[in-house]
Amino acid sequence: MxxxxxxxxxxxxxxxxxxxxxxxxxxxxxxxxxxxxxxxxxxxxxxxxxxxxxxxxxxxxxxxxxxxxxxxxxxxxxxxxxxxxxxxxxxxxxxxxxxxxxxxxxxxxxxxxxxxxxxxxxxxxxxxxxxxxxxxxxxxxxxxxxGYENGLILKAHCRDTGTDAPWLNTHTSPEREQELIYKTFDDQKLIEVFCEIAVHNRTISKSRAxxxxxxxxxxxxxxxxxxxxxxxxxxxxxxxxxxxxxxxxxx
Ligand SMILES: C[S@@+](CC[C@H](N)C(=O)[O-])C[C@H]1O[C@@H](n2cnc3c(N)ncnc32)[C@H](O)[C@@H]1O
Structure with a gap:
């Protein structure tokens, strides 16, 4: 292909x-x-x-x-x-x-x-x-x-200076990723947009090495x-x- x-x-x-x-x-x-x-x-x-x-x-x-x-x-x-x-x-x-x-x-x-x-x-x-x-x-x-972690990008966006652990393992499941997106944004429209971006990124990464x-x-x-x-x-x-x-x- x-x-x-x-x-x-x-x-x-x-x-x-x-x-x-x-x-x-x-x-x-x-x-x-x-x-x-x-x-x-x-x-x-x-x-x-x-x-x-x-x-x-x-x-x-x-x-x-x-x-x-x-x-x-x-x-x-x-x-x-x-x-x-x-x-x-x-x-x-x-x-x-x-x-x-x-x-x-x-x-x-x-x-x-x-x-x-x-x-x-x-x-x-x-x-x-x-x-x-x-x-x-x-x-x-x-x-x-x-080993990149999308959750650590969200953590940095939130200026969270705490430990990394609560933001790790974004890639383990769509549910985990959604959980972190909800934690990042207050605005419902943005939550929907970033959940949709996550779906696209998963499709792209699954469709190839x-x-x-x-x-x-x-x-x-x-x-x-x-x-x-x-x-x-x-x-x-x-x-x-x-x-x-x-x-x-x-x-
Ligand atoms: C994650 S985006 C990065 C876009 C931009 N460089 C940025 O930093 O915002 C990856 C881009 O690479 C393009 N791309 C992927 N494979 C390509 C290829 N074989 N030839 C040309 N463009 C490609 C995609 O269409 C997409 O626009």
Missing amino acids: TDTQNTNVNWEEYASVLYDHLCLLTPYQEYLNDVVHAAEIQNQSVVLDAGCGTGNLTQKLVNSSAVSVCGIDYSHAMLRRAKQKCASGDFKHANLQEKLPFPDDSYTTIVCGNVLYAVNHPELLLRELWRVIAPCGRLVLATPKK THLYEPQELEDFLHYCGFTDIKIGFTYAQQNLLATAVKGPLS
Whole structure:
């Protein structure tokens, strides 16, 4: 089954109304800011937002000093929303599991936020990003860490400074996840929206192998795919790995 066949439908539905509610979560805003900060945009930067979704990172990058920013995604619904939101972004339909419609060495900077975990063949994605990034160009990649807990994102949103235990094991059952969503939001409409987001995320993660990495595994993988000067940190309430890397020689 190709990538487009198996989960694109879920992303399409997710995009139509739900996805941008993530913007209400302070850890998601922290993640957007951390990725853009790590990209070290300069006024010569030509940037690709790979798997741009509804354009939340693209929009922040457009507002930075970059010369140009292009967002690509294979979900038409995601791209439609991105275009509505960010008129000055350049958005294109492209599948990150195929050869991208750009010549070698096209971009000084690539950001790829929360996409790697969700593709069938992460190596294909990284090798294509390696091809289209310029020599010494900068990659910023965020992806959920192995053992990530959505409950800890909700805990951070609530600014709960207590122990983690009451927020753990979100993934054990839909009921447990709902319990934590009820604990997070007072507003009934938001509770419904986040319960629906949880259903979409479960469908997406069940429909494919999800690729999650320990920090060292992600570093080794980026190195294997030709990147150097790799640094791994955390963002999104510590539930995402945040990697920065530079294009090295072909490995
Ligand atoms: C969790 S969203 C992240 C969106 C955005 N980067 C953000 O941080 O808000 C994952 C995005 O990856 C896109 N995606 C997944 N697989 C893809 C593929 N093979 N080619 C292009 N886009 C893909 C989905 O359509 C979705 O928009």
